[in-house]
Amino acid sequence: MTAEQLIADWRTVTKQDTYSSSSRVQDRLFDLYAEVQSQPVGRLIETWLSLTIQRDLFSSGEILELLDQIQGQLVSPVSTGS
Numbered sequence: 001m002t003a004e005q006l007i008a009d010w011r012t013v014t015k016q017d018t019y020s021s022s023s024r025v026q027d028r029l030f031d032l033y034a035e036v037q038s039q040p041v042g043r044l045i046e047t048w049l050s051l052t053i054q055r056d057l058f059s060s061g062e063i064l065e066l067l068d069q070i071q072g073q074l075v076s077p078v079s080t081g082s
Helices: 003-016 022-036 041-054 060-073
Strands: 019-021 057-059
Touching: 003 022, 003 060, 019 022, 019 060, 022 041, 022 057, 022 060, 041 060, 057 060
Parallel strands: none
Antiparallel strands: 019 057
16 A cells, blocks of 8 residues: 555544544554655654554544645655656
């Protein structure tokens, strides 16, 4: 799965839940990190992974905001317009 697909899937699940456990968030973050670790957005995911150790629950609002940030920082393919 691509990072975009992982984000879309996570959004769908998150919109149905009020809260997610830290282990559930951590699992999804690891999946995303595997796709984007070489990009600058990898640092944001690393920060959130450390939060999953400190907290028990994350609200759906927090997760959706995080996904917006990740999506906004994803490196887009460079277009070669002529």
